[in-house]
Every structure is written in structure tokens, then in C-alpha cells.
Amino acid sequence: MRSATTIHDVARRAGVAPITVSRVVNNSGYVSGDVRKRVESAVAEFGYVPNSLASSLRSRRTHTVALIVTDITNPFFTTVARGVEDAASDAGLMVIVCNSDEREDKEQTYLRMLLGRRVDGILLVPARGAKDSIRFIKKQKTPMVVLDRPVPREHVDVVRCDSEDGAYQLGRLLVSLGHKITAMLSGPRDVSISVERAKGFRRAFSEAHIGASSRVYHGEFTQESGYEMTRKALAAVPRPTALFAANNFIALGALRSLGDAGLRVPEDIALVGFDDLPPALVTFPFLTVAAQPAYEMGRKGVELLLDRLNGHPPRRFREVVLPTELIVRHSSGTAISFLKEKVNGNPKNRSQNQ
Amino acid sequence: MRSATTIHDVARRAGVAPITVSRVVNNSGYVSGDVRKRVESAVAEFGYVPNSLASSLRSRRTHTVALIVTDITNPFFTTVARGVEDAASDAGLMVIVCNSDEREDKEQTYLRMLLGRRVDGILLVPARGAKDSIRFIKKQKTPMVVLDRPVPREHVDVVRCDSEDGAYQLGRLLVSLGHKITAMLSGPRDVSISVERAKGFRRAFSEAHIGASSRVYHGEFTQESGYEMTRKALAAVPRPTALFAANNFIALGALRSLGDAGLRVPEDIALVGFDDLPPALVTFPFLTVAAQPAYEMGRKGVELLLDRLNGHPPRRFREVVLPTELIVRHSSGTAISFLKEKVNGNPKNRSQNQ
DNA sequence: TTGTACGCGTTATCAC
């Protein structure tokens, strides 16, 4: 089969020892100009590409980190991945992205693969319960950072958003617009952010001391699930006057469901959600959302990871909580122009977040 | 630093030789039930994860293929990636996805990394001119398949769509709707599909023997570029009555640009494009497009690659050309209901492709 | 400035 040229081939051709080739290729140690030239031309001639398997085996460094997300088709995670990619690239690291599909078994399978490949570190968005996976990784002593979702009672670095507060802000917005009957279209029960967001949303209403009712529907973080949950929510009596979608895909499903039900947004019913959609994908920005700094989350995650990779392990585990940004658009309904100024601050900020 | 348990640790604990552990773990060779049990419990006790670097170094197989695309944020390539992922997964292969950003230098950098890691095969969507990269890969004797874009005069397997025909069909549609002045918003000049699509589009008009004019604008395959090209196209005299966007992002940019210019689609100007958007991202399917079977392209690419990986190298290089599907929606304008039946066939097909 | 010896963790090969 394939038998690529090795450092020995190059060494023989250049009339030197393998280690000298290594020094030239890696710019380590002293090599005279003459020898360097001979080696370089031999490298070029053979198209020699060093075998990083061997190198990693020896050096115990793969210069690779892994990112496991729960839905790679979701622009939110795509953006996280870009943040990870950019930060890792700056540090000379390659990134392997895996998609767990919100399933623990797939997550475990990928973890086995990645740990087998001896990746230098792992960034994990845990599917469902996270404990088994976290313990598994820690048992291999591989540095890790959990992204996006809080993991109570586990000793691990975490970078996440303030879901509770983001949901609270959306709730307050709806309160201020006079809504009393609302419904939340949430993700799986056993995913922490589903719970956090429900909590924050409810707090806004309970604080307001208005006899409001908010029903919570649990499903998946998908458009299909959003569609179905919306159908159920609309069947409730009394019908909610506003919906809160726990993520962007649920919101899109809700939007379509409402359209199919002949309801106009926001005239007939208001809709707010979590996670903004990237400008490239949206023709007419319309949804009022609590936007998470996805790109920053990715970057920050790598930052924490690097501290451990480079032998600066902080003694304590850290939890970085990033703020969400409330972006008020049309889907939340009346009094928009007033609220825009009040809640969102400088109008210039808005244009970046269509 | 980290020092994971090795096959020797497990072997010692189980009172056997390392090779026996290997046999148990990999289900290769005969191992008695008794020994197997002892080994398995030792594996569990240590949480032993075999080092695939060492394994690959010895066996010359990484069970990994690489996919390099030009824009991972584009749903088209996300879908291709899923096709690749699924097919590879079926064959017990892992996939590493890299994003060249349509830049040759990034493509080369990733290629070095991947070849260094001795991936078993490479699926490449070539950025710009593809020749250097293809030769580089072939020099390492790594099996490869080119996706999405034809590469003339290179000896390599290719899986792509019939861009020329897809563009031709869109052109014919516009001809049949009476358009004579059109503009094409295309990608970079040096990307083959840009040229192919322009050719097919023009052919539709030249065949019709109507004194039609179609101007071609070259830019990037991005929403921003689509926006700008549309501005330029609208400034032309006489103004085009229909636009053809060479991919989905260009179409979205055009849509926004037209909106900003106060033009309604399709009442004031028609718009057709290449590549459909996934249902999950689109609330109201609206664009008339030539849809490419992205998922199939990914799967088929892996299929060709596997033939070479598994030692069934076909003697000739193959080129698989997949058909595009014309999906007529509102953005192309009048006479839709008639055309839907005629061009798109069974209405049931449409609902899958919102 | 260059080279030798050895080890990283695993498996191919051959022996028992």
C-alpha cells in the first residue's frame, strides 16, 4: 500500500543523520547553512511530510483539541465552532469537531475515539446528563472545558451564558407589554439550559405580581419540535398571547406553526426566543431575541483550555458566565420604538445583530 | 504530565502478554473465555483507552478521512458534510472537516496537517485553482476524491452536480416567463462552477433566439458580495428584469439588496438561484432554485473513496455527475401555478424541498 | 555542529 517517504529517506538523500533533518524541519537546534540547504532540497524533492503520528507518540502532544457539540447544523454552534477554531488556530492547534446529536451514546463513542487519538484537550457541550462523560474524560487526565451548559457539582471549567438572566429579560419585556398568558417552548427536561431558561422566564412574571400563568412545554431543540409544541400551546385554554422559544430552531418552528394556524406575528400573538440567527441566513431580521455571544464563548473556552494545556493549571475550577444581549425587533409586538431605545441602548449596536 | 495507562499495564494486571490484550480489545485472533474475562476486567478497572497513534503508526491505518470545504457556514456544505459523515460512519471511519474559506493558502496548510496525520483519504472541494493541491495529495499517494467542482485535465475521481444544466434550466424558466434582460451574480472567476453556471444560463437564452442580453458579475459566494453585485446590476441600463444568483448566499444578499432598493420580488424583479436552503432555516420557502443533492454528493464521494481505500482501485478515474432539481417557487414570478405542474412534476416532491 | 542509542505504544510476523 502507501509508503510515504520518511525522515530516513530524506536523511540518506542529503547525506546526513535523521536527527539533522528533524532539526531543519522543526527549526530546532543548530544546523549549518550548507547542510540546511541540502536537507531542504531533499525535502522538496521527495515532498516529505513529517509523520505526526510518530511525532505525537514520542512527544505526547497532538496539537489537536476536540469540540463536541449537540447540533452542528445549528448556526449557534457553528458560530461557537468558529470561535474555537480561530482561538485554537492562533495557538497552533487544530480542531476536530464532532456532533453528538444530543445523544449520550454518540457523545461517548466520540469521546472514546478522541481520547484514543490523544487529543490535547476537549471542549464539550454535554448532551443530557453530563456526569459520565466528564468523569470519563477526567479519568484519562485530559484537560477539558464544558461549554454552554452548567454542570452542577462537577469539578470542571465551564464557559456558558447567563441563560436565566436572558430568559428573565425576555420575560420582563413581555410583562411590560402587558402579556399575562404565555407559553414557553423549551428543550429536553434533562438539559440544564432548558430548566434555567424556564426559571428566568417565570421569575419575570412572579416578580411583577401580576396573576400571570406560563405553561412550559418540553421537546427537542429542533424546528420540528418547535412546530409541534406550538400546536399544543395554541390548543390551550385560554390561549397564550405570547410564546417564548428556548432556542432559534424552536422559534423557527413556532413561526411556521403560527403561520399555518393563520396567526400573524406580532399582531395576533407575540414571539420571543433565545439565540440570534446569523445575518447571512436571515433576509428580514424580525425576531426579538436574547442573543448569546456564541463566538466569544468558543474563544473563551479555548482560552481556559490553554491555561491547562500549557502547564498553568489554575488551582480552582473556573466558571465564566457571559451576558446575553436583548435584541428587540418586531416579533415581540407593540411599543417597539420606545423599547428599542430603552432596553437595547445605542441604536448602533443593533445593526450588527440583524 | 498525562500518562495514560498502556497495553502493558493492562497485560501485567491480567497476567498475559500485551498482544493478548490487543486481541481482546480488537476482537482479533483467538482468546479463551477465561483469559478474555480477566483482560476485560483489567481494561475496565484502568479505564484503558488504546492509543490509536501507536496503533496507526504500526498498522498504517488511521481510520480517518478528511473533508475540506470552502465555506463551512454554508448550509450546502453542511449538508455535504453530513452525507460524508454518515457514509464514513457506516464504514467505521471518522471524519475531520476543515474549512479553506475559499483560500488556496489555507487549503494547503490544512493539507499539510492532514497528510502529516496520515489520514486514509481526502475529500476535497478545491478552492480556486485545484491543481497544486491535487498534485500534492497524489504525491503522498493518499486516495482522494474531488467534490462539487470539476477539475479538467487532472487524473482524479470527481463527484459533482450538473451545474451547467441546472443553470440552463433556470435560464429556460426565465426565458419562458418572457425575460430578456437578465444579470447573473456569480462567484469568483477562477472557480469552475462559476463559469459552468454562467455558460448554462447563457445557453438557455442563446438557444431561444431572442435578442437577450445577460451580464455576468463576478464576486464571492457570500451574502455581502451578493448584496454588492445586486447594487451594481440594478444600476445598469437597461435594468435587468430578472437576476440569477450563483449560490444560496448570493441569493440572500440579492434579496436584501432588492429590499433596500425598494423593489418587490417577483412583482418588480424576478430572482432565481442555485442551492436550496434547509427547511430548518427557512420560515417561508420562497426562492426558485436549482437544488443540488448535497447529501448524496457527500455519500457518493465517500463511496468512491472507499473503493480505493479498500484495495479495489478502479483502473480509470471516475466522474460522477449528479442531476440538479428545479424547484419553482414564488421568486421567479408569474405563471407559477402552470409551471409548477409542468416543470417540477408531482406536487408532492415540492413539499420535501421547502 | 552533527550523530548514536533508545523509547513512545502498538501490531505484524513468526514461534510454540
Add this chain to the structure above:
DNA sequence: GTGATAACGCGTACAA
């Protein structure tokens, strides 16, 4: 059925 030995390709430690 199981084991000993060597080799995969490279880099560290030390020597010259």
C-alpha cells in the same frame, strides 16, 4: 490459544 521479537517514524538525552 498464547507469546516473544521487531518494527512503525520520530524526538529526547547524551555523546562526540
